[in-house]
Amino acid sequence: MYNLSVCGTDCSTCHFYGGMCTGCNNCEGKVFYLPEGTTCAIYNCTVNNKKLTDCGKCNEIPCAIWQQTRDPKFSDKEFEENIKGRVQALKSRLFKIKDCYINPAITGQQVQNIYKFILY
Numbered sequence: 001m002y003n004l005s006v007c008g009t010d011c012s013t014c015h016f017y018g019g020m021c022t023g024c025n026n027c028e029g030k031v032f033y034l035p036e037g038t039t040c041a042i043y044n045c046t047v048n049n050k051k052l053t054d055c056g057k058c059n060e061i062p063c064a065i066w067q068q069t070r071d072p073k074f075s076d077k078e079f080e081e082n083i084k085g086r087v088q089a090l091k092s093r094l095f096k097i098k099d100c101y102i103n104p105a106i107t108g109q110q111v112q113n114i115y116k117f118i119l120y
Helices: 041-049 062-070 076-102 108-119
Strands: none
Touching: 041 062
């Protein structure tokens, strides 16, 4: 299963996913490790404030909020690689969606199916 979050993390690769966590998109950024009722700063900025579906559509990616929400388990080098991978995942998804719309051989229903597959 592939579940790309707002910040480009593939939730399905996390050992908490499916047990303690349903994924950032599903819980609307209220992830289990934050105090109850608190929304992830990245999710809050992207979805609630900027009304975007993910950070890949923001001109400030990666922003200061990304730096402030660093997972302490990462070394500096690992964290930078993590950010690069997340940005790449988000940009890659955006290009896949755009490719569907510029290909006249793809029908509207096929575009919807591909879009659903990419987002979920």
